[in-house]
Amino acid sequence: MDIKNVTVAGGGVLGSQIAFQSAYCGFNVTVWLRSEGSVGRAKPKFERLRTIYLNTLEAMKTNPQAYCRGLAPSPDMSAEEIDQLKARADAALNNITFTLSYEDAARDCDLVIEAIAKNPEEKIAFYTELAKHLPEKTIIATNSSTMLPSAFAQYTGRPEKYLALHFANEIWRNNTAEVMGHPETSKEGFDKVVTFAQAISMIPLELHKEQPGYILNSLLVPFLSAAEELLATGVADCETIDKTWMLATGAPLGPFRILDIVGLTTAYNIGIMDPRSKDPGTVQGKVAALLKGYIDEGKTGVNAGEGFYKY
Amino acid sequence: MDIKNVTVAGGGVLGSQIAFQSAYCGFNVTVWLRSEGSVGRAKPKFERLRTIYLNTLEAMKTNPQAYCRGLAPSPDMSAEEIDQLKARADAALNNITFTLSYEDAARDCDLVIEAIAKNPEEKIAFYTELAKHLPEKTIIATNSSTMLPSAFAQYTGRPEKYLALHFANEIWRNNTAEVMGHPETSKEGFDKVVTFAQAISMIPLELHKEQPGYILNSLLVPFLSAAEELLATGVADCETIDKTWMLATGAPLGPFRILDIVGLTTAYNIGIMDPRSKDPGTVQGKVAALLKGYIDEGKTGVNAGEGFYKY
Secondary structure, three states: OOOOEEEEEOOOHHHHHHHHHHHHOOOEEEEEOOOHHHHHHHHHHHHHHHHHHHHHHHHHOOOHHHOOOOOOOOOOOOHHHHHHHHHHHHHHHHHEEEEOOHHHHHOOOOEEEEOOOOOHHHHHHHHHHHHOOOOOOOEEEEOOOOOOHHHOHHHOOOHHHEEEEEEOOOOOOOOEEEEEEOOOOOHHHHHHHHHHHHHOOOEEEEEOOOOOOOOHHHHHHHHHHHHHHHHHOOOOOHHHHHHHHHHHHOOOOOHHHHHHHHOHHHHHHHHOOOHHHHOOOOHHHHHHHHHHHHHHOOOOEHHHOEOOOEO | OOOOEEEEEOOOHHHHHHHHHHHHOOOEEEEEOOOHHHHHHHHHHHHHHHHHHHHHHHHHOOOHHHOOOOOOOOOOOOHHHHHHHHHHHHHHHHHEEEEOOHHHHHOOOOEEEEOOOOOHHHHHHHHHHHHOOOOOOOEEEEOOOOOOHHHOHHHOOOHHHEEEEEEOOOOOOOOEEEEEEOOOOOHHHHHHHHHHHHHOOOEEEEEOOOOOOOOHHHHHHHHHHHHHHHHHOOOOOHHHHHHHHHHHHOOOOOHHHHHHHHOHHHHHHHHOOOHHHHOOOOHHHHHHHHHHHHHHOOOOEHHHOEOOOEO
């Protein structure tokens, strides 16, 4: 493992999780933020993560359901082993430095994980400035869900050491990391990032080609759209559709439970990217109207307490 | 429950299961078959079903994994209760009469379940001849997976008492039954079939509109196609795609495990209905070529011992 010093750019939901998990797993972490205001907003997220890690580990001593794959290699840990992990979680913040400086973010850095806002101009400005300071060895990975690495490779000054490393929310529990290069990414850089993902207790999922939506959203979007269409055209209600899927495939959740977790706003934003959704007479238009109706009533999913179901 | 006498037309895989399950649940069952040859082919299927039911019930005494929802109302049955169910399974064939005669098939029949070959001309000939003999009360349900009831309603002489009741294979285990009318189906007829489905230990899944592929295939086909496209375009291997889905959604099976169960030939036949599959340069063409490659090697899925995975 050549990677020791990791810089995470961005202190949002995912940035803070990636940084904390990396520190928990023993890496030296620098969190680069844009402004003092960003630092003020990020620090409570890190405190909250420490509490979540400590509470979850404590719960794992007595409750097998509490086990999170990102926190421990096995659900069968002794109380003493879990106490050692708790000590690691408690001390993780000691491995994290916050900085506003590109120079500090770049200094002796082995891997940059970019998790800044979904704004192409901001990403380009970040890569361009950072590239001036980075050592040659540094690999850059983007966590972007929706933008392809080939769109930004030229701004990094190291296209062969640039690729995507895409995390799921709550990475200590949902510990998958999709690894995806662009056509110029070197195998060496790709493999190093796979190894790093394993070292922070992620399960790397390797893509051999650039694919918008990676693997997961490439499967989820058509699946969820099909379910939305059945509901929007009045074929069946969401309970029946969910029950059909769960009974036939043994899955614990049907599409509308998954939609409630994903959030109806996200589903709506994906749906309206299809120009047919502008026409209320099309199936896509009916789906958009259905989702908008829920969103307008504040029923945006689990986080709002109600979506297709109540929580 | 107005339904006592059930005629099942067809002694194929599903016809025999529907007839046996109905008899197991106490209905008087007549199996209509086209020829003496059909009777000869059907009878061993019924003997095999009796053995499966008896063995599964016996296994349920000691192995909770053996529980099949269609065989018992709860997994927590005493050995004595299971022995009573075994007696019912053993005697089920006594409730079944085989006939080649439309008159016998129609006499005092409350419900006909049509499970004959996927051939529109054969179905039309069957309905037209049967309608001459059926009492007015009789409801007709078709198990067809791919043809819509509205295409045949006019030949039944009772469009308001005609609808679809669509079973899954191995109905004693996969006990869902999609109930779907056409625009002229009466609510009364629909509701009677829902009640009947429950009476033979199925979980009815109600569709409020005609929908090609019902609910399940309307979800499965786009989901499986998306997975096939990722594999056929070289984005990732099937193990990685399956793992991604299972880890992200908690599902017990990924799309390629499901494809192996569905069978690659079925997936291929669905795929080539899309005209784009004729062009080897399209994604659909690549999917068709991929599936054909497996099929040509005899790797058609679980039943062949190998598909995307070995069994």
